[in-house]
Amino acid sequence: MPHLSPFEWLGDALRIIDQTALPLEERYIVCRTAEDVADAIKSMKVRGAPAIGCVAAFGMVLAAKTALAKIRCRHEMFDELMRAKETLASTRPTAVNLFWALDRMTKVVTRCGTNLDELISELESEAIAIAREDVEANMRMGMYGASLIPERANILTHCNAGALATAGYGTALGVIRAAHEQGKKVHVWVDETRPFLQGARLTAWELQRDGIPFTLISDNVAGMLMRSKMVDLVIVGADRIAANGDVANKIGTYSLAVLARHHGIPFYVAAPTSTIDLSCHSGDEIPIEQRDGEEVRTILGARIVPADVPAFNPAFDVTPHELVEAIITERGIIKPPFEEGLKNILLIQ
Ligand code: MRU
DSSP states (O other): OOOOOSEEEOSSSEEEEOTTTTTTOOOEEEEOSHHHHHHHHHTTSSOSHHHHHHHHHHHHHHHHHHHTTTOOSHHHHHHHHHHHHHHHHTSOSSOHHHHHHHHHHHHHHHHOOSOHHHHHHHHHHHHHHHHHHHHHHHHHHHHHHHTTSOTTOEEEEOSOOSGGGSSSSOSHHHHHHHHHHTTOOOEEEEEOOTTTTHIIIIIHHHHHHHTOOEEEEOGGGHHHHHHTTOOSEEEEOOSEEETTSOEEEETTHHHHHHHHHHTTOOEEEEOOGGGEETTSSSGGGSOOOBOOTHHHHEETTEESSOTTSOOOOBSEEEEOGGGOSEEEETTEEEOSOHHHHHHHHHHOO
């Protein structure tokens, strides 16, 4: 089975697997402009914190390439790129990887001289490096994280923190993948993750593809499973980790962390260091995306309640650091106190 990545750089376009169509249909879209990429992020055809960062970086490359036809000097190119950056940055507010990747691309823009061909080539190299480094980070995270997974563990995961949510291999699912590859006979409880069903549609698809044993559950089964001692650990990804270790991740993560603590089950977070945001002192400062209530009033486009039923649809919640056993990164495992550990891990090169 070939290595799975949600996007492929074609040199003058970005091919993205449409995650809104999976698993029933394997459909691709081709983005030729930064606006195309922004639309794909907004509509969640591509989603997951690290993947959003990677495709946004390629969005900047596309912006530079398409600008070449209409601009005359470096100054105009700079304005064009800053406009593209703004468009890409305005897509989804919670995953800090988006802003982290755009900042890396901006550094290239400001560092480069007046040669526009050179600027484009440097931007392209940087975007490719961001994607390559993400896969490498996930593989290392997998290696560190697998040491925390006991033989024959029953693992509960939420949402999709797999290959589809990154440049490849995955964060939380990368750790599970690594444990499976090491021959540990793990089994995964995959919750549906309403309303967008990333667990049911995407995580189940990835695990099935890799032959990793799993069982799909609806979101409300987790408590019963934990009480019945059928869960050994919970592992999730993250969209943003604050300086004190509070973790923003897919809505419902917090409830799982509370349940896990109540039942004495370790709750792990796996995320690359690009997800750490020391400028947010605590989770209270993390912007939480609010999405259209239609996602709650419908399932895969099928209406389940009348259109005028009020619905509340926050895309993420914050899990306080006290409920997190450890944060697994590509540079090692951080245990409490997180404040110090997170700061130190960012100093390692
Ligand atoms: O709304 P989504 O699907 O982009 O949310 C994704 C998550 O919450 C993931 O757990 C997180 O981005 C980590 S992905 C490696």
